[in-house]
Amino acid sequence: MGTIVVNNIHKYFDEFHALKGIDLTIEDGEFMTLLGPSGCGKTTFLRILAGLEEASDGEIKIDGREVVCVSNQVSLPTSDRNLNLVFQSYALWPHLTVFENIAFGLEIKKMPKEMIKQKVAETLERLQIGHLSSNSPSELSGGQQQRVAIARAIVTEPEILLLDEPLSNLDAKLRIEMRGELKRLHHDLDTTIVYVTHDQVEALTLSTRIAVFFEGNIVQVDTPQKLYNSPKDLRVAQFIGNPIVNCVEATVNDDQMEMISPLNTYRYDYKIGLEEVTLATNPENIHIVSESEPGAIVSEVYSVLPAGSETYIQVQLQETNEILTIREIGEVMYEIGSNVWIKPNLEKMHVFNPKTNEKILVELDLRVPVNV
Amino acid sequence: MQKYVTRFCKKISNPMVILTIAILAFLIYTIILPLIEILVTTLMDVNGTEGFSLEGWKSIFASDISQALLYSPMTQTFQIGIFVSIISLVLGSLLAWIVVRTDLKYKKTISFFLVLPYMLPSWFNAFVWLIVFKNDRIGGQTGLVQAIFNISPPDWLSYGAVPIILSLSAHYYIFAFLLVGAALSSINSDVEESATILGAKTWGILRKITFPLVIPAVVSAFILIFSKSIGSFGVPALLGLPVRYYTLSTMIYSNISTGQQVTGYILSLVLIVSAIVVIWMNQKVISRRNYMTISGKGSKQKLISLGKWRIPTTIAIWLFIFCLSILPVLLLGIQTLLLRDGVYSLDNLTLHYWIGQSDPTIGNGIQGVFRNSRILSAFKNTVVVSFFAALIAAIIGLVIGYLITRNKEKWQFRLMDQLSYLPILIPSIAFSAIYLSMFAKPGVFLPSLYGTISILILITVVSELPLTTRTGTSSMIQISNELEEAGSVLGASWITRFRRIIMPLSKKGLLNGFILVFISAMKELDLLIMLVTPKTMTLTTYTFDLQEQGYTQTANAVVLIIVISIILVYTLVTIFGKIDITKGVSK
Ligand SMILES: Nc1ncnc2c1ncn2[C@@H]1O[C@H](COP(=O)(O)OP(=O)(O)O)[C@@H](O)[C@H]1O
Ligand SMILES: [Mg+2]
Numbered sequence: 001m002g003t004i005v006v007n008n009i010h011k012y013f014d015e016f017h018a019l020k021g022i023d024l025t026i027e028d029g030e031f032m033t034l035l036g037p038s039g040c041g042k043t044t045f046l047r048i049l050a051g052l053e054e055a056s057d058g059e060i061k062i063d064g065r066e067v068v069c070v071s072n073q074v075s076l077p078t079s080d081r082n083l084n085l086v087f088q089s090y091a092l093w094p095h096l097t098v099f100e101n102i103a104f105g106l107e108i109k110k111m112p113k114e115m116i117k118q119k120v121a122e123t124l125e126r127l128q129i130g131h132l133s134s135n136s137p138s139e140l141s142g143g144q145q146q147r148v149a150i151a152r153a154i155v156t157e158p159e160i161l162l163l164d165e166p167l168s169n170l171d172a173k174l175r176i177e178m179r180g181e182l183k184r185l186h187h188d189l190d191t192t193i194v195y196v197t198h199d200q201v202e203a204l205t206l207s208t209r210i211a212v213f214f215e216g217n218i219v220q221v222d223t224p225q226k227l228y229n230s231p232k233d234l235r236v237a238q239f240i241g242n243p244i245v246n247c248v249e250a251t252v253n254d255d256q257m258e259m260i261s262p263l264n265t266y267r268y269d270y271k272i273g274l275e276e277v278t279l280a281t282n283p284e285n286i287h288i289v290s291e292s293e294p295g296a297i298v299s300e301v302y303s304v305l306p307a308g309s310e311t312y313i314q315v316q317l318q319e320t321n322e323i324l325t326i327r328e329i330g331e332v333m334y335e336i337g338s339n340v341w342i343k344p345n346l347e348k349m350h351v352f353n354p355k356t357n358e359k360i361l362v363e364l365d366l367r368v369p370v371n372v
Numbered sequence: 373m374q375k376y377v378t379r380f381c382k383k384i385s386n387p388m389v390i391l392t393i394a395i396l397a398f399l400i401y402t403i404i405l406p407l408i409e410i411l412v413t414t415l416m417d418v419n420g421t422e423g424f425s426l427e428g429w430k431s432i433f434a435s436d437i438s439q440a441l442l443y444s445p446m447t448q449t450f451q452i453g454i455f456v457s458i459i460s461l462v463l464g465s466l467l468a469w470i471v472v473r474t475d476l477k478y479k480k481t482i483s484f485f486l487v488l489p490y491m492l493p494s495w496f497n498a499f500v501w502l503i504v505f506k507n508d509r510i511g512g513q514t515g516l517v518q519a520i521f522n523i524s525p526p527d528w529l530s531y532g533a534v535p536i537i538l539s540l541s542a543h544y545y546i547f548a549f550l551l552v553g554a555a556l557s558s559i560n561s562d563v564e565e566s567a568t569i570l571g572a573k574t575w576g577i578l579r580k581i582t583f584p585l586v587i588p589a590v591v592s593a594f595i596l597i598f599s600k601s602i603g604s605f606g607v608p609a610l611l612g613l614p615v616r617y618y619t620l621s622t623m624i625y626s627n628i629s630t631g632q633q634v635t636g637y638i639l640s641l642v643l644i645v646s647a648i649v650v651i652w653m654n655q656k657v658i659s660r661r662n663y664m665t666i667s668g669k670g671s672k673q674k675l676i677s678l679g680k681w682r683i684p685t686t687i688a689i690w691l692f693i694f695c696l697s698i699l700p701v702l703l704l705g706i707q708t709l710l711l712r713d714g715v716y717s718l719d720n721l722t723l724h725y726w727i728g729q730s731d732p733t734i735g736n737g738i739q740g741v742f743r744n745s746r747i748l749s750a751f752k753n754t755v756v757v758s759f760f761a762a763l764i765a766a767i768i769g770l771v772i773g774y775l776i777t778r779n780k781e782k783w784q785f786r787l788m789d790q791l792s793y794l795p796i797l798i799p800s801i802a803f804s805a806i807y808l809s810m811f812a813k814p815g816v817f818l819p820s821l822y823g824t825i826s827i828l829i830l831i832t833v834v835s836e837l838p839l840t841t842r843t844g845t846s847s848m849i850q851i852s853n854e855l856e857e858a859g860s861v862l863g864a865s866w867i868t869r870f871r872r873i874i875m876p877l878s879k880k881g882l883l884n885g886f887i888l889v890f891i892s893a894m895k896e897l898d899l900l901i902m903l904v905t906p907k908t909m910t911l912t913t914y915t916f917d918l919q920e921q922g923y924t925q926t927a928n929a930v931v932l933i934i935v936i937s938i939i940l941v942y943t944l945v946t947i948f949g950k951i952d953i954t955k956g957v958s959k
Contacts, residue, residue: 052857079863091854095876104872105862156862 001063002159002192003028004049009058009068011044011216018044020216022058026194031186033195035203036213037239042196043088045213046162049194050085051078062160083160088168090149092137098124098148099133105156123155126188127181143174150185160192167202179205200240204228212236219357228282232359234352237280243312246324247280249354258369262320263344264297268364277360278352283312283327285348288340295368296341299324301334315342387866392775392784395768399791402834406806407644407798410637413809418634428634441627441635442642445618449646452537452619453602459541460597461590464548467692470685471549472556475675477686484946485693490546491942492935493895493912495606497539499919499931500700502610503707505530510614513924516703519716531615539607542696544600548593555589556582599650603643603799605898610919620646621801621898628805628902637809640802648797701935708929725925741929746906750914751933756825757900757910758893761832766885768833769840770847770878774870777848789841796838800898807831808902823905831903832893839892840885847881848874887945894938 004026011019018041026032034042047053048068049060054075060068062083067076084105092101099120106116124130127147137145146166153161166182167175183206186193197203203210204224211221212233219233231237237245250261254271261279289296299315302323306312313326313334326342334340346367351360418428432442467486471479489497506515507530517525528534559582605621613622620643628636678685711722722728728740741747772792779785795803807830811821821827851874859869875882897912904913911934918927 050861052860078860083861085858085861087854087858089852089854091852091858093855093858093873093877104859104864108863108868152858 001028002026003063004160004192004194005061006049007059007061009045009048009060010056011041011048011053012056018216019048019055022218024211024218024221026192029190029192031183031193031195031206031208033197033203033207033210034213035197035200035210035239038198040213041216042198042213043164046085046164046194046196050083050162051076051081052085081160082158083162084153084156084158085162086149086153086164086166088164088166090137090145090169092145092148092152094137097134097136098129098140101137101148102152102155105152109156119155120151123151126185127151142169142171143178146170146178154185154189154191158191160194161189162194162196164196165198166195168197168199175202182206200242204240204242212239229348230359231280231350234278234280234354234357234359237350237352241280241282243283244325245280245282246286247278248317248320248322248324250277250279251275252277262317262322264295264368266346266366267369268366270362270364272351272360272362272364274353274355274360276354278354280350280352281344281348283325285345286324286326287343287345288313288326288328288334289343291341293341293343296343298339299342301336301338301340303336304334306331313340315340388775391771392788395772395775396784396788396791398768399788399837402830403791403794406810409810410640410806414634414638414641428638432635432638441623442639445620445623445639446642448533448617449602449619449621449643451533452540452608453598455533455537456540456544456601457594457598459537460545461548461594463541464545464550464593465552465586465590467545467689468549468553468556470689472553473676474678474685476678476682476689482689482693485697486549487546488697488939488942489543491891491895491938492543493606493897493931494540494543494604495610495897496895496931496935497542497700498535498607498610499928500703501535501539502924503703503928505535513712516716527615531611532617535611536608536617536619539611540601540604544597547596547600548590551589551593551596552586555586559585595650595653599647602650603647603801603898605799605801605901606916609916621799624801624805625902628808633809636805640799640805643799643802644797647799651797701932704928704932704935708925708932710925725929738923738926741926741933744926746909747911747914747930747933749907750909750911750930753825753828753908754894754910754912754934757828757832758890761829761836761893762886762889764829765833765836765840765889766844766882769837769842769844769885770882771844772837772841773844773846773848773881774874776841776845778853792837792841794838795835798835800835800896801902803835804831804899804902822903823908825908827903828900828908828910831899832889832896835899836889836892839888843881843885843888844878847878847884851877887941891938891941894934894941 004024006022006024006026009019009022010017022045024032034045036042044053048055051067055068055070057070058068059066059070062081066072066074067081068074093104096104102120102123103116106119111119121130121133124133127150129144129147129151132140132144132148137148140148146169150163150166153163163182167178170178179202182195186206195203195206204227207224209221209223210227211218212227212235213219214233214235220227220231220236222232227236228240228242231240234247238247248262250259250266252259252272252274254273257268257271259266259268259272259277263279291298297317299317302314302316304311304313309330311328311330311332313328313332314323315326316323324342349366351364351366352358353360414428415424415426417423418425421427432438470476471483471486476482502515504516505525506513507518507524507527508514509527509530514524515530517523602619603621605625608617608619608622609625611617612619613626618626620639624636624639624643627633627639706716708725709721709723710716711720711724724740725738726740727742729743738744769792772788776785776789798806807827808822811827814820821830855877856869856873859873864872895912896910897916900910900913901916904910909917911930915927915930915934918924918930
């Protein structure tokens with residue numbers, strides 16, 4: 001079991017309002033990722049969940065048990081919450097060997113010596129660091145330290161495992177390798193995992209669900225697919241966009257049911273009630289087409305960036321000089337400075353209110369006017 | 373209501389809270405209360421008057437005896453302070469520059485010897501001075517100069533300002549050496565090289581770039597040396613008192629030992645205020661913490677080639693070391709072997725003062741050092757005081773360091789930080805005057821401590837707190853909070869975390885603090901001189917007694933024992949403990 005229900009958690013550091021009412025339900029066995037830019041309060045939230053930091057307001061229940069309730073002055077000590085935390089810095093004890101680091105929690109629980117030995121050995125094997133048992137942490141590489149930190153956290157079999165940017169100190173290759181292992185570990189252990197990261201690819205590849213944080217608020221909680229395909233917030237779209245999301249401003253004319261954007265002029269079905277909107281779409285939703293296609297516009301190739309299995313083409317719009325990024329599968333070649341015709345997939349075009357960053361939810365059914 | 377009670381109980385049972393309260397109480401009781409007590413003593417029931425009166429202060433600041441009691445000692449004190457600071461700075465900075473920035477050979481050994489005099493009592497130089505330059509003015513035997521050249525050194529050379537200034541400088545140049553040395557080694561030579569590329573000459577670089585960069589360290593050293601030398605007691609006592617040349621500290625001592633408590637206390641307050649003003653000025657001129665951040669990276673430095681200056685420089689430095697570290701110990705050793713003081717001939721040599729039986733014809737029948745039970749007991753007292761003071765001070769320093777680094781923002785802990793730093797502002801002799809007044813009678817919680825070993829330990833602990841709190845804090849800063857939190861997540865209680873994570877990780881800092889206090893306590897005189905009784909005599913205070921009573925050889929023999937013990941500890945620690953004591957000294 002490891003269900004977490006978070007209700008209206010606030011945190012103030014003196015005047016600074018770091019968390020502004022977090023509501024979140026994490027189901028048993030989920031791999032929930034908290035995603036957001038640096039400084040948005042992810043670590044603070046994780047520490048409150050762990051009991052290392054006191055909340056200023058709100059409640060947290062784990063498996064129906066109240067662990068934090070500020071109004072009733074309930075705050076269970078960390079050790080009574082049956083969870084464990086992997087720190088961003090790993091926080092391995094430098095004066096203890098790898099074995100002793102991992103055994104520490106079991107010793108605190110007064111487990112018999114023989115059993116400790118066996119459990120630590122099992123965990124070391126599971127993380128493929130059995131040969132490092134008697135080394136001191138300072139003799140290990142970053143990746144190995146990472147494994148020790150995870151081993152220390154899972155050896156006590158917590159129902160909830162919290163990880164704070166565990167891969168951020170590793171180099172790119174190791175990071176990809178560890179992603180796979182973490183996912184496998186989640187599958188094998190069956191624990192609930194709460195995972196913090198600012199790397200959207202990490203979040204998309206690992207999670208069952210993602211909670212996106214901005215400035216102390218959660219703005220969207222969804223599965224990776226939904227988050228990517230239909231972000232409910234412009235900031236989410238921009239943050240999740242891989243590598244970047246294309247945004248253009250459009251002027252709205254509700255009388256004529258027409259909006260004018262640097263891409264094209266579009267018709268729509270419902271009144272929007274705003275002067276301006278932001279149109280956003282991912283690079284794979286804009287295509288380079290042949291001239292003849294209706295609705296295509298001309299632009300100049302600004303730069304071509306091959307990335308192995310795919311190619312990113314940056315094009316510059318003629319009127320506004322804005323640069324858009326287009327993704328094409330495979331290796332394609334365009335001459336820099338030449339003109340190409342581009343056409344966005346209007347079904348996957350998201351429309352946002354630039355003032356509130358919120359998505360305009362009504363079905364607009366954007367389309368290119370026939371007479372143009 | 374109930375809610376508050378449970379909350380209160382919960383708080384009380386938290387060991388951190390208990391510890392915080394206990395430490396704050398300890399600091400207030402041992403530092404603030406004595407200061408208040410001494411102030412009250414000077415204002416209430418003075419000179420036969422009843423109740424509040426300013427009589428005591430008036431008689432010192434504005435009466436016929438003011439000149440003799442206050443103004444003349446004060447002038448002399450400041451004179452000494454200024455000259456000692458200047459000489460020490462010039463000497464220390466020059467040595468630091470040579471050792472850090474040139475390609476001199478055997479730097480480690482040279483540094484060891486250059487810092488050695490700091491490990492010895494500051495008044496050690498005064499003893500040696502007397503052996504060499506004593507004249508016949510106040511009776512007793514004369515010194516080496518008279519014996520060899522058969523001329524009596526002039527008064528100004530034997531006693532008073534000149535020898536005091538030189539003796540103190542020979543001790544305190546080490547502050548300048550360490551502080552300026554640290555600043556110099558933190559300057560990346562890139563800065564200087566970029567000036568070289570622009571065509572600047574060596575001297576121009578020194579003046580325009582190197583010097584401005586070490587200025588903060590120089591100012592720090594100046595203030596430190598100045599405040600230390602105006603508070604020092606041993607040297608001006610040995611070289612000034614015999615000819616009635618007074619400084620504030622010796623004046624305090626004379627007054628209190630002749631029963632003029634109020635005068636002594638008022639002078640103590642004057643001395644404390646002077647020290648506070650000086651240190652406050654330091655904080656005004658530069659904020660040391662910002663300037664003195666020395667990157668842990670160890671900057672790369674290009675050494676300046678001494679070239680044809682190598683041999684003269686090497687000779688000069690070793691000569692300096694010989695004169696300041698080796699010769700004095702030798703002279704002291706030889707002096708203890710002289711049957712009749714001041715007669716330097718082979719047939720006058722004897723081991724009597726070391727191992728002899730009591731003989732009424734020699735030195736008023738004093739026994740050899742190794743037979744003298746009082747010296748044995750003084751040795752024991754010294755070891756006991758040094759050991760326990762070092763242990764307690766190191767642990768308290770570590771705990772305070774822990775509490776401060778873990779709770780930076782809260783006022784209680786900022787107060788704790790400030791309080792623990794306060795004793796550095798109180799000159800030792802004034803500090804012991806305060807304790808004398810406070811613990812002579814049974815106090816609020818304690819029986820009268822005067823005459824016990826405990827008071828010696830207590831005052832040493834409190835006076836060393838600024839040092840151990842700094843070493844404790846700096847070792848705690850290196851232990852990230854997360855290492856402890858990783859323990860609490862696993863269910864380790866605070867006690868367990870402190871015992872199994874914090875303590876082992878700060879072992880080195882703890883040992884460092886312990887050794888520093890141990891050595892410093894072994895050579896401590898100023899702090900203890902007014903608090904010892906015959907039963908609690910330590911080696912240093914006994915030496916001072918012996919010297920005052922004219923048992924020169926025995927006194928010197930005891931000094932030699934102290935010196936050899938300290939050098940032994942210092943050497944062992946440097947070689948085996950892999951602890952660089954010099955790092956702590958400059959704090
Ligand atoms: N102990 C603290 N005291 C004051 N401010 C803090 C403290 N911890 C975090 N903050 C502030 O709270 C905000 C959120 O921090 P954090 O949770 O660490 O962000 P993240 O982990 O998302 O990068 C930051 O602006 C940070 O400066
Ligand atoms: Mg963080």
